[in-house]
Amino acid sequence: MKKLIEMNGRFSIERMELTDPAPWLKSMEQVIPEWILHVRAAMEAIFTTHFGNEATHQMFQRLTKQLLDKCELLETKYRDKIQFFIVLKKKE
Numbered sequence: 001m002k003k004l005i006e007m008n009g010r011f012s013i014e015r016m017e018l019t020d021p022a023p024w025l026k027s028m029e030q031v032i033p034e035w036i037l038h039v040r041a042a043m044e045a046i047f048t049t050h051f052g053n054e055a056t057h058q059m060f061q062r063l064t065k066q067l068l069d070k071c072e073l074l075e076t077k078y079r080d081k082i083q084f085f086i087v088l089k090k091k092e
Contacts, residue, residue, distance in 0.1 A: 011088040019085045028071045
């Protein structure tokens with residue numbers, strides 16, 4: 001990423017680090033339903049256009065259930081500083 005930004009030449013990097021995406025959360029059982037709500041808000045219209053309301057609703061219900069069934073595995077991974085945080089400043 002650093003090399004791409006330097007090649008572009010329009011920005012300087014003010015800060016760049018890997019962070020924990022949700023340090024305040026206690027468990028994946030909290031994270032999953034909230035994450036699904038965000039994904040659904042962003043993608044529901046697209047899926048509904050292609051597949052209809054009922055299929056879209058069922059898809060999000062199934063996705064939530066499958067992720068909750070894999071809570072143990074996800075629990076071991078989500079605190080591994082997987083969010084890339086970068087602050088750029090436009091050069092004048």
